Amino acid sequence: MNPPDGGVADELPGVAPRLRDLRRSRGLTLETAAQRAGLSPAHLSRLETGRRQPSLPMLLGLARIYGTTVSELLGETPPERDAIIRGGKFEGAEADGWMYQQAGGSGRAMQALRVRVPQAAQSDLVRVHPGEEWLYVLAGHLRVWLGETVHDLAPGDSAHFDSLTPHRITAVDRDGAELLFVHTLLLSPAAELCLGSGIHRR
Structure with a gap:
């Protein structure tokens, strides 16, 4: 059954608590984070409680504010990146x-x-x-x-x-x-x- 305001709570499982935890870990109030993201505090609250699902533009904006990536917001494990850059002939x-x-x-x-x-x-x-x-x-x-x-x-x-x-x-x-x-x-x-x-x- 859909939540009362039209979101689908199980489309993006785990996103709501991650949004809340990230905001709190950054020391931001609901009002401050919502203002920076161009959302109303009520809308951000619905995202954090799973009563509304975020669009991709919202995820991009929130990821930028919280200093993370959309992949992390969605709970995806990023691919391993090579930490070693080998030297060689200067070709730039x-x-x-x-x-x-x-x-x-x-x-x-x-x-x-x-x-x-x-x-x-x-x-x-x-x-x-x-x-x-x-x-x-x-x-x-x-x-x-x-x-x-x-x-x-x-x-x-x-x-x-x-x-x-x-x-x-x-x-x-x-x-x-x-x-x-x-x-x-x-x-x-x-x-x-x-x-x-x-x-x-x-």
């Missing part, structure tokens, strides 16, 4: 003068890259976006502008900063610089954040 992509190669797994909250920066590449390009960035100089010398402050980095030096700080990066040496680069992937791929647009494979 080009974006606005930078060469970069994936150095971490996909589908993560952070993206790790191995990057080669030519001298003066993007020397006048200032970036501001949500998230954090961390870089570690492997070879060459790097110049990093963070707001009004300029830092010269040598091999072994690193920088970790809030990406909302206006920043730009350039290599000082004629032969450029090579670095490890990690950033939180919130809005766009790396090419649209700090590496610029216009990616070309080589």
